Amino acid sequence: MVSVRDKQRRYRRLQVIVATLALAVVLLAGFYLGQRAAYSGMGLDPATYQALGEEVPVLRADVARLEGELDVQEARHEMDQQALELVRQEIAAQKEHIATLEEGLRFYKSLMAPGEIAQGLSLRSPELVALEREGQYAYRMVVQQETLKHSLLKGYLRVEVEGQLDGEPVTIPLAELSPDVDSDRINLRFRYFQSIEGQLTLPEGFVPSQLRLAATATSPRKAEVTELFLWQVQARFTRVGK
Structure with missing residues (x-):
């Protein structure tokens, strides 16, 4: 009696294992077929999709690098513009200063040189x-x-x-x-x-x-x-x- 019962338990366990394996195989096959169908719908094969997936991080890194270089160039351009504006302001101030000095010279000359204005x-x-x-x-x-x-x-x-x-x-x-x-x-x-x-x-x-x-x-x-x-x-x- 004990021997028959042991055989029955072993048989049931084997059935459970086989059913589990069969279910796993079915799930894996469904996942594979679904992925293939998705690739087929996009016109891609798995190898190409994988290659693209590996290329994306590289492209993102390149974009980040280029954006950084752009920021640097914009900062330099802004600094150049500011420096140019400072030079322009300095030139304008110097011209104004020269004009006032020349006006002052004309004024003193008119006082010191007879005939420049009516006496x-x-x-x-x-x-x-x-x-x-x-x-x-x-x-x-x-x-x-x-x-x-x-x-x-x-x-x-x-x-x-x-x-x-x-x-x-x-x-x-x-x-x-x-x-x-x-x-x-x-x-x-x-x-x-x-x-x-x-x-x-x-x-x-x-x-x-x-x-x-x-x-x-x-x-x-x-x-x-x-x-x-x-x-x-x-x-x-x-x-x-x-």
Whole structure:
């Protein structure tokens, strides 16, 4: 009896093993046939597919390398552009500096060389530079004399700002606008030129149109000159009169 039962158990185990192996074979065959069908649908054979699979990482590495080189070239190009722009800015600054120096030389030459300008008392165009606060300006006005013999000149200067307030014409003395001026008469005392500088604040709603400058010499001889200048604001002062 024991022997028959052992044979039956062994037979059942063998059946299970054979069934498992058969199932594995069926699954492997199905996977293989399915893969072949997929390759066939794509028009590829397994060898080609495997080769392509091995080539993809290589191509990705090449792309990454090329992208890195592109970034380097773009960075170099940007640096080149920045360097070029700095050179251009430096050239522009040097040209502007040369222009102001030449203007200053012409100014001093006109004072020292008789005949360059009309002899006697004269006024240069006022310079106005806008400050940060609205309605505030820095100003500079230059009174000069050109003569064969530069004697000490004494006198005074009157400055008025003309414009409109609420649609009406208004004239305001500089002394009412600038804390740097104590009275309507600005004292003059110079041999070649005198620069008057300071800051002014316009009343709210006042629209300036021009400046009226009147210079009077009391000695060594009496002279007077009056000129009107348009209200023109510039980016910075020149070197003239400094």
